[in-house]
Amino acid sequence: MMQITFHGAAREVTGSLHLIEVDSQRVALDCGLFQGRRRESDAKNRTFPFDAARLDAVILSHAHIDHSGRLPLLARQGFDGTVYSTAATRDLCAIMLADSAHIQEEDAKFLTKRLHKKRPGAEPPVDPLYESRDAADVLRLFHTVSLNRPFRVTSSLTAQFHEAGHMLGSAGVTLTYANGRQPPVTLVFSGDIGRFEMPILRNPAALPECDYLICESTYGGRKTQSNVDLKERLEAVIKETFERGGKVIIPAFSVGRTQTLVYFIHQLMEAGRLKDVPVYIDSPLSIDATEVFRLHPDCFDAEARRFNSRTGDMLGGGCCTYVRDVEDSKAINRRRRPCVVISASGMCENGRILHHLKNNVTSPKNTVLIVGFQGQHTLGRRIVEREKHLKILGEKLPLRAQVVVLNGFSAHADRDELRRLTQPLARRVKRAFLVHGEIDQMEKMTATMREDGFVDVSAPETGTTVPLNGGASSPG
Ligand SMILES: [Zn+2]
Structure with a gap:
């Protein structure tokens, strides 16, 4: 039995984190930092909705902090599993998580100073979300995998990265759950999808066929400026x-x-x-x-x-x-x-x-x-x-x-590019979940996907759990 719970980037654009549970094992897709207003995001960042020490693995789509930025906290709270990513993502994490830790430390110092100004000596110092040593610690847990090479995550779960064209090393991931008793179930997580014809990077690859699709929707309802000239x-x-x-x-x-x-x-x-x-x-x-x-x-x-x-x-x-x-x-x-x-x-x-x-x-x-x-x-x-x-x-x-x-440097696929990638899957996918978007963009993208023939498209709220079953013939 496989199920998914959406714990971040659910009807918002930061804090990407989805928990997959198969049999008795737990795998996180991304482990991102919530960003935005300090007090609000700090509260969301400090606790995980599960026991970090009992998590078996993380599959990381790319190095942007809203996807990777809570990995050091995971290590700080006892996570000792494996973080799967591409090699470039791992190398970018080495510098970006160190930078993020430095920002957390500086932030805590600043807040402590402000607190002590108000009530000298009365308050304990503010604890940083995590420190440089946590960022270094989590790097030991990385296991890098090239694109298009299947790898085993648990005894019943395999995964494979595909090109996402969004930043250096960025990938989407296909998960296949097979326990030998029921027909296999496939889930594709798009990660963040880049634009076509971006400089330096390859175009995003076609989304693999799947039963369930989790797709980003940052510009799901918007045509953005061309990047041609x-x-x-x-x-x-x-x-x-x-x-x-x-x-x-x-x-x-x-x-x-x-x-x-x-x-x-x-x-x-x-x-x-x-x-x-x-x-x-x-x-x-x-x-x-x-x-x-x-x-x-x-x-x-x-x-x-x-x-x-x-x-x-x-x-x-x-x-x-x-x-x-x-x-x-x-x-x-x-x-x-x-x-x-x-x-x-x-x-x-x-x-x-x-x-x-x-x-x-x-x-x-x-x-x-x-x-x-x-x-x-x-x-x-x-x-x-x-x-x-x-x-x-x-x-x-x-x-x-x-x-x-100069607009047009955006690293996110726009409405038409997302449609170009999702449309071929319309008749195959049982359920599509939109993540990583503001609600207006999600609504527009939902409408487009329904028009294209997707029978079940939703934008799950934080904390929503959905069982992912195999077997049934494709709808439509
Ligand atoms: Zn990104």
């Missing part, structure tokens, strides 16, 4: 800014977005379309992530492989300067000449990007180029909305720089 638009922004004698400041997520930008800039330079353009990648995490990309050409699409072998290093080769040292970072701000600075964090919440913004937003010669989603109440969002004044590192500054927003 992004490189050309990036070129135009850089050229226009340089003609004014200004700098291009790009806040970008360290993993994925930064490498895409470097890849495009390198291609533009190689084609002779960008000349004498100094580019600085100012983020230690981005540098580490770039190293992981270099280790995994197996994850690249054909074009990236060709470009990588032709240039020797598609993310380097003199196209940009990686800046790890703090003094070198400060030196960029003393430069007078035009340059491009790519730095984190992607939503301008913290990190070195703040210094670059502080030094550059007041001049109309400069451009702040936004290439990623900016959450509500973030500095990035205030820049997108072109607020007249910005508060950066405690200083109120007038926003006089140009602000350019």
Whole structure:
């Protein structure tokens, strides 16, 4: 008997976690961090709805923190099973979970300080969700598996990863439950699905045939901007800014977005379309992530492989300067000449990007180029909305720089791309479950899938348990 309980990313987009129970064993699909308002998400993050020590395995779809970010907590609470992932996902987790642990530690210090300011000596220090050593501990539990290679998870459960095209190493997973008595049951978990024709990454693979489908629905009801001419638009922004004698400041997520930008800039330079353009990648995490990309050409699409072998290093080769040292970072701000600075964090919440913004937003010669989603109440969002004044590192500054927003870098399949992948399964799937989406997107995607012939589509609430039975002939 197999059953599933949805414990996260249920009618929301973070905290991905689904528990599979087969016979007497328990396997988690993902173990993600809830993100959002601090108090709300902290309460959801601190406890698991099951005994971590009794969990047998985790199958991890990809390294994004909303899918992997509670693995260190699992280890801290006694989990000693195996975490199955692709090799690139494991390597990205090594740096991303360490970074997440650092953020948790800093957060706890900050909260403790604030508490003690209010009531000196009265409160015990705030415990971080987990620490660096937990992030290191959980890495020992990883077992990496290549795409399209079946592996055994329990005596009655096998699994196989397929390409999800969403980030380096990302995968969807097919689970097959066979106990020798009843017909086998197959369940496909889409993970997060990427876009078609994304730079560097391969296209998402077709979803395997299955009895049950768990599918992400982030943009299940939305057509998003095409990613076709992004490189050309990036070129135009850089050229226009340089003609004014200004700098291009790009806040970008360290993993994925930064490498895409470097890849495009390198291609533009190689084609002779960008000349004498100094580019600085100012983020230690981005540098580490770039190293992981270099280790995994197996994850690249054909074009990236060709470009990588032709240039020797598609993310380097003199196209940009990686800046790890703090003094070198400060030196960029003393430069007078035009340059491009790519730095984190992607939503301008913290990190070195703040210094670059502080030094550059007041001049109309400069451009702040936004290439990623900016959450509500973030500095990035205030820049997108072109607020007249910005508060950066405690200083109120007038926003006089140009602000350019380039949509289309999204790493999530849109409505049409999700439909292209799900439609072929319509007559085969008994039940489809939508996860990882806001409710309006889920409703629209549900309608589309019903139109396509899916007989049973739902968006389960947190805590919903569903038995997954084999045997019955396919509906419709
Ligand atoms: Zn993701």
